[in-house]
Amino acid sequence: MPGCRPSIPTRRRQAAFREKVAGASALLVSCPEYAHGIPGAFKNALDWLVGDGRFAGMPVALWNGSPRSVHAPAQLREVLSTMAARIVDPACVTIPVQSGAGVADLLANRAVAGELAAALGRLVEAARVRAEDTAGR
């Protein structure tokens, strides 16, 4: 996506991204850390969502694949909270992912699979509560 500049007209790609996010019940963010920060391309994508009222209250879980990475998760919390997302703490996990490991490798570890399933369940519950709140308004 092009660098976020509110003054340029929104093109199809940014609009499609906004629609996709707005239509989600919840977001699961798993983002690497680059030079002690959020990778620029990912931050740019988030910047395109700033000001979209439909993002307010969006339940978000942060899944961190590296215990070494502490700066990007803290920055993601700050940025997403500023954007009025709701960080669902019980759905956030840090799991050490070995380089080159795939989904099957992760799920082969019962403790890891259990932790991810529990975290996912908590995110789904937060999404359900949000949907009920929205319907009740």
Ligand SMILES: Cc1cc2nc3c(=O)[nH]c(=O)nc-3n(C[C@H](O)[C@H](O)[C@H](O)COP(=O)(O)O)c2cc1C
């Ligand atoms: C440009 C660059 C900068 C990185 N900086 C950090 C860093 O500051 N802290 C960290 O824990 N990992 C850092 N990493 C490692 C990444 O967070 C990630 O663990 C690694 O790229 C493996 O992820 P992948 O398998 O998705 O590529 C960096 C990687 C790249 C490519």
